[in-house]
Amino acid sequence: MTERITVSAASGKDAPAMPSWVSDDQVTYAQAGVDTAEGARAVDAIKESVHSTYRPEVVGDIGGFGGLFSIAAAKDMDDPILVSGTDGVGTKLQVAKLAGKHDTVGIDLVAMCVNDVLATGAEPLFFLDYIAIGKLKSEAVTEIVSGIAEGCRQAGCALIGGEMAEHPGVMDPHEYDLSGFTVGLVDRAKMLDPANVKEGDVLLGLASSGLHSNGYSLARKVCVEGRTHYELRLPRKSLKGQSVQDALLTPTRIYVKQVRAALAAHPGAVHALAHITGGGITENLNRALPATLDARVEVGAWNMEPIIPFVCKAAKLDETEALKTFNMGLGMVLIVDPVQAPAVQEALEAMGETVWRVGTVVPGTGSVTYVNESALFPELESDDDVPERTPAPGAAERTAERDVFYEEDEDKED
Template sequence: MGSNEQRHVSYADAGVDVDEGARAVEAIKDAVRSTTRPEVIGGLGGFGSCFSMAGFKDMEDPVLVSGTDGVGTKLAIARLLGRHDTVGQDLVAMCVDDVVPVGAEPLFFLDYVAVGKLKAEQMAQIVAGIAEGCRRAGCALVGGEMAEHPGVMDPADYDLAGFVVGVVDRPKMLGPDKVRPGDVILGLPSSGIHSNGYSLVRKVLIEGKTPRELERPLDELGGESLADAVMRPTTIYAGALVRALKAGAPIRAMAHITGGGITENLNRALPPSVDAVVDRGGAAGCSWDACRAPSWDVPPIIDCCVRAARLTPDEAYKTFNMGVGMSLVVAPQDVRAVRSALAAEGLPSFVMGECVPGSGAVTYR
């Protein structure tokens, strides 16, 4: 070939497999359809996703609430273990449970998946997890993007990002302005680490271990393997909470316990003049009869990581959810009603503290 002669270079030669992309789209169609809502207009294939707002006409002042997030370094463990079927649920959880604290109902969700080398089967597993998360949250998966980045990402690498839009009627919005001293703080149990703190998890529990070692049952985890414990999907609270709110559950504020743990998330549900006092020993000493409950359980995998990292209690409560995935602030007289409404939706709850006059901080006793 002469030096001036040009060689034909296809998109596939550059590392992008258009045919595999088409197979991936075909593989996810049924999963996407399973999440549809009546407001969804059209389906996959359009340049933009359409969603009818006709149902909002009965609201006094409809407010759109949006959220976006990713899964973070938990994906590195998923790649190590070859488990890709639950990280999609993690992605949805991190987004929808960020919009529900103001009382918003998640309406529709979009995802962005960046991969080094597109594999239709792997993509189908990821999107199936996203669809499962959307079904649990009650929102529609209306679109997304699969982007192949050869030469920029390693072939086995991928990253996820999600975006959700919800709606709430402004007069019914929840938030710190409704919280008062004397209010009770309820906790909803987490399923485990959820999707935060994984840089530390990898450092103290995962690094240096083979997938086979990670799959071995451990006594300290009640016979569960590290692989199962760290990959357990994030609990999605939004769907059940929205149904409880629609049924009239009188919740004043909520806090999604994510990165920063209880310490740096519960304070986001507080006004500047109120502190949250969290009882690390449980609520058995509560003065209000309706609130009596045993202390909540910290999942063994969190306890295992806290001990391996030798975290102090203050560090632990600022790093992990410590068994609390969502916190609710409720008036004392409404505790029984709220807990009953949550139980009817399959959400167990426990008392974790109370609100007192203060400066908007979270303290412990």
């Protein structure tokens, strides 16, 4: 028969130390790890950034129980449609934490939401964010929200609310995660729809700024793990003088104002639009096609930022896998009437976009096909001076804040 042993942790000599507040009559929220005063300071610190995004339709100010936005403009539409989108930044945040740079991931957050809404032709009206953080510090939140506000300004939408949630005991103090939500508006008659796509339509690709916010679990595995902070910050010829860290943190491009200007200038010319995100060209462009047509993409008709082939080379991806993993240089693809394609391209270029004709629409089954796949990867300059990737260090070898370098004692005998 097994003997039952009772252990009193409160009285045992080897018992763990109890929190200082266990004998108190009252345990405050702050003692539990949530600092509401710091939360109030954070709200005050972000007000200027938030106000910089406001549009005339914004009603009231931050601090209420809900964000208010007038949609009186919808009364001028025949059939107004609200379009919503939500997303996050994913593991790109881990690169930002490693770099200690948090003022650009907010742009990524907005971009992932508003570019999705734009795919219907809608104008993003307003945006809300959710920041989950282990330990709330007003300076850190201000840095994050400054990026969200910048993304909203680029998209022309208002940041009308959000939530800062402190999660002690659930997240480490320096950990955080982001999610966002946007609502847009479009008149049904002007919606972009795969049903509008026709045989012979032209594919116009808009340049991406790099990986945007997709594929970072793979990118971190092959380009970050096992490298020192020094290696990640080292300028590289193959990245046009950028470091791996900076190239990976390049913000996602926001296409809202440019594309909507082209839509307004040439009504009916753009039939559908694909936002190239997770799944790459292969698994996003097909979402803008009807079941009876294919998109035939001419590989090599566009350029890409060098971080994209750099990551693909490090991962040893073949062309098929790369095209369904990363955007491969195209952040968006517009499907355009062939007669009006030159004018749409000119309008986009006038707004600062880099635009390529990357293919055509042909009879098929709603899929994406490729011509000349072997031209996908450009040659990269050699980085002979960069150390080779080393195995990831064990837990005992890692440090939280910095690398540790050891110097050999010249007098030490073998």
